[in-house]
Amino acid sequence: MGVLMQRYSRLAIFLHWAIAALLAFQIAVGWALEDLGARGFALFQWHKSIGISILLLTCARIAIRYWKPRPAPVERGWQGALAKAVHAGLYLFMLGAPLTGWALVSTAKVKVPTLFFGIVPLPHLPLPMTAHELAEGGHGLIAWIGIALFALHVAGALRHHVLKGDGLLWRMMPARSPLWLAALPALIALGFVLGRVILPAPAPKAAAAPVLPAAVEEEEETPANAAEPADNAGNAAVPAEADNAAAEEPAGPPPSWAVQPGGTIGFYVGNGGETISGGFSRWTAKIAMDPAHPDSADIRVEIDLASASVGDSYKDGMLAGDEFFGAAAHPKAVFTAKGAEKAGANGYRASGTLTLKGVSKPQSIRFTLSGTGKARKVSGSATIARASFGVGNGDSSAGLDPKVSVSFGFSAKAE
Missing domain, CATH: 1.20.950 (Fumarate Reductase Cytochrome B subunit)
Incomplete structure (x- = not known):
């Protein structure tokens, strides 16, 4: 048969x-x-x-x-x-x-x-x-x-x-x-x-945080009267008020700084023992500031949210969606700040407003300046409470840490 x-x-x-x-x-x-x-x-x-x-x-x-x-x-x-x-x-x-x-x-x-x-x-x-x-x-x-x-x-x-x-x-x-x-x-x-x-290996119980640029941002809730960081010599930094009092009055309006090509804005967030990292490829910044008189600072940064990427086209599509940045309805995130204060020998802190997904909240950033004269390098960071802006509001975001670390670095020349 x-x-x-x-x-x-x-x-x-x-x-x-x-x-x-x-x-x-x-x-x-x-x-x-x-x-x-x-x-x-x-x-x-x-x-x-x-x-x-x-x-x-x-x-x-x-x-x-x-x-x-x-x-x-x-x-x-x-x-x-x-x-x-x-x-x-x-x-x-x-x-x-x-x-x-x-x-x-x-x-x-x-x-x-x-x-x-x-x-x-x-x-x-x-x-x-x-x-x-x-x-x-x-x-x-x-x-x-x-x-x-x-x-x-x-x-x-x-x-x-x-x-x-x-x-x-x-x-x-x-x-x-x-x-x-x-x-x-x-x-x-x-x-x-x-x-x-081909299943991914089990997530490690703990993962080291990524190394951010110098001047890592402290928590948003850091009290204004908290001790300032020490300078490079190990001595306590001069309080901003005393530093400003001792400095000479500015001679005129603060210089404007042109951001040079090659700068970066990146972000990092924990996810169940792993770290998801990405960045924005399109952004602009308008900065006016006299480093000797930081209270003169006028800062405006605009980020094209559709340019967010974590190196995977599928995930990038998710970032632009409503669960995360909602780029179709709110294409840009904007940070503005009037004035800054000293936070160490070469460090500064600027408190301003971040507008993201139609929500505006107080936001502070920390940054350092290196170099002299009309050419400076800037590096800094911030910590953003994503839930306050409705970023990561769906089931697929349940494992994400509540706070996102943002880092930035660029060169600027005085105009």
Whole structure:
């Protein structure tokens, strides 16, 4: 009986084993995605791309099923009916899981752009946001049903081939060879193992904070009468009031400083034991200040929020979305300050206002100046309470630290 058993077409055989290996990969990865948080972002993109691949391959498999003749059923009665039901369920699983996943992504509050294997953009489905919970619940339910059907399908095939000895598996082999019989089912195991191997390593319990430029910003809540930092010689810095009293009165308006190309504004935030770091590629600054008379300072910095990047196109799309910077409605963040005060030998502190996502709050920065004359280097930092501005207001931001460190550095010349 096994010798005379008709085989499926070679194309149908290829699609069968390719889909099976990809499903095994998806099952291995899907179990872990929810617990990975931001560390699983790249893997989540693979999960989506492979899901769409399964959808496309399944559509091709259905077309070939009616195009090429199929072998006749080997069993009738209730066993045959059960086999047909399992097959039908598997097709629904292979179509339903990718479609509900696509719907889940399309209706999520955070619009994460999807690129098919990082190349072809995949549009979101035109579904209402109210469908998100249904898509999420359906995706999880279909996945578990699919795993059960997958196991039943494998058990049924082994029952026929091993226990009944009718050679059923030869129908899904390109040739009657023990090599094919070993290699093709091994693809399923390989897909599962690969899905487990590429999972990110567990997050460390603690991670060192990034090294920021000199003059690291203290907490926003630092009292104004707190002790000033010591200067380079180890002596207490002269209080700003005494320093200003001893200095000569300014001879005229403070000089304006032109920011030179090559400056940077970066940000750092903790996320479950890791540190996410990024920066802004487009920003401008208008600065007027006499270093000898810091109270003369007039500072305005404008940051193009759409230029935020953490080095990953998918995450960058999230940063511009409403959960984080909301760049479409509020394209710029603006910091302004009138006046500054000494905070050490070469250090200064400026208290002003930060406007971000339509919210304006008091904000202070610290910075140091190095160099003399008309050429100076500036480095500094700030600590921003993100929740005050509605930055990171969704479920995907739950693991982020409440405060974000911002650092900046640039050269400036007096005009």
